[in-house]
Amino acid sequence: MNEIVAIIIATILSWLNFVLIDTWMGLPEAPGVKGADVIGRSVLKNGGDLSGGFFQGNIVCSPDASAGTLLASAACYTIGTPEGGLITALLVYIGNRLCADPGYAGTTGALTITVLIFITSYIGIGSADFIVGMVLAIVTIQGLHHTLASKLIGKIAQKMGRYTSLSQEE
Numbered sequence: 001m002n003e004i005v006a007i008i009i010a011t012i013l014s015w016l017n018f019v020l021i022d023t024w025m026g027l028p029e030a031p032g033v034k035g036a037d038v039i040g041r042s043v044l045k046n047g048g049d050l051s052g053g054f055f056q057g058n059i060v061c062s063p064d065a066s067a068g069t070l071l072a073s074a075a076c077y078t079i080g081t082p083e084g085g086l087i088t089a090l091l092v093y094i095g096n097r098l099c100a101d102p103g104y105a106g107t108t109g110a111l112t113i114t115v116l117i118f119i120t121s122y123i124g125i126g127s128a129d130f131i132v133g134m135v136l137a138i139v140t141i142q143g144l145h146h147t148l149a150s151k152l153i154g155k156i157a158q159k160m161g162r163y164t165s166l167s168q169e170e
Contacts, residue, residue, distance in 0.1 A: 001123060001124030001125060003129070006124060006125045006126070006129040007129050007132050007133055007136075008133075009120070009125055009129075009133075010120070010125055010129040010130045010132065010133030010134075011132075011133035011134075011136045011137055012133075013113075013116050013120070013130075013133065014069055014073075014113065014130055014133040014134040014136075014137040015133075015137035015140065017065065017069050017109060017112055017113050017116065018059075018064075018065040018066045018068075018069045018109055018134070018137060018138075019065075019137075019141070019153070019156065020156075020160075021064075021065035021105055021108050021109050021112065022055065022058070022059060022064050022065045022066065022105050022109075023055070023153070023156055023157055023160050023162050024160060024162070025064070025065070025103050025104070025105040025108070026103070026162055027054065027055045027058040027059065027064060027105070027162075028051035028052065028054050028055040028153060028154065028156075028157035028162050028163060028164060029051070029054070029157075029162050029163070029164050029165070030054060030164060030166060031054050031057055031058065032058050032061065032062055032101075032103075033058075033061045033062065035057060035060065035061040036054055036057030036058045036060070036061045036062075037054070037057065038057070039053060039054075039056055039057030039060060039061075040053030040054035040055075040056070040057045041053065043056060043057075043146050043147065043150045046146065046147055047147050048146055048147040048148075048149075048150035048151060048154075049150040049151045049153065049154030049155075050150075050154070050164055050166070051150075051153065051154040051157040051158075051162070051163050051164045052149065052150025052151060052152065052153035052154040052157070053146075053150050054164060055141075055150070055153045055157070056141060056142060056146065056149065056150060056153070059138075059141070059142070060142070062099075062101060062106075064103070064105040064106050064109070065105040065106060065108060065109030066109070066134075066137075066138055066141075067092070067106055067109070068088065068089070068092050068105070068106035068107060068108070068109030068110035068111075068113070069109040069110065069112075069113040069130075069134050069137075070131070070134040070135070070138070071088045071091075071092065071110060072084070072085035072088040072089065072109070072110035072111075072113045072114050072117075073085075073113060073117065073127050073130035073131045073133075073134055074088075074127075074131055075087055075088040076114065076117050076127035076130070077126075077127040077128050077130075077131060082114050082115075082117060082118040082121075084114075084127075085110055085111070085113060085114025085117065086111075086114060088110045088114075089107050089110035089111045089114065092106040092107050092110050093106075093107040113130065113134075116130075117130055141153070
């Protein structure tokens with residue numbers, strides 16, 4: 001498969017994997033830590049969406065599906081087999097328990113991307129493509145335009161019933 005096409009497909013799959021899991025697990029609903037609240041309110045002040053801002057803040061401040069997806073892709077590449085993703089899922093799970101994180105987004109992200117890497121390997125998309133794809137996916141949420149990305153995440157959160165009920169004021 002053409003490498004550019006493989007990276008584009010891996011980016012789309014990685015983006016859907018981490019955004020849908022993190023939204024389903026409730027990242028847009030409330031800040032998990034003080035830093036996520038600060039980021040969310042800052043995004044809101046700059047014309048963004050509060051739920052999208054909380055989502056952005058939560059993925060910066062804790063190991064959720066974005067981290068699980070990237071770590072599993074790297075472990076699959078390093079070890080050379082999908083078992084790397086399973087090892088990652090276990091390590092992310094232990095890390096979340098050590099941090100008293102009540103969620104399972106990171107573990108879920110690591111497991112689902114491992115399955116996606118295994119399935120897509122049959123059509124020529126490798127774990128290296130998913131590493132690049134996940135970095136690009138994170139850049140679309142965190143690096144290009146916070147305001148627009150937060151509005152997109154806010155709309156996804158509304159559709160999934162995970163929009164914040166917290167006050168829009170500070």
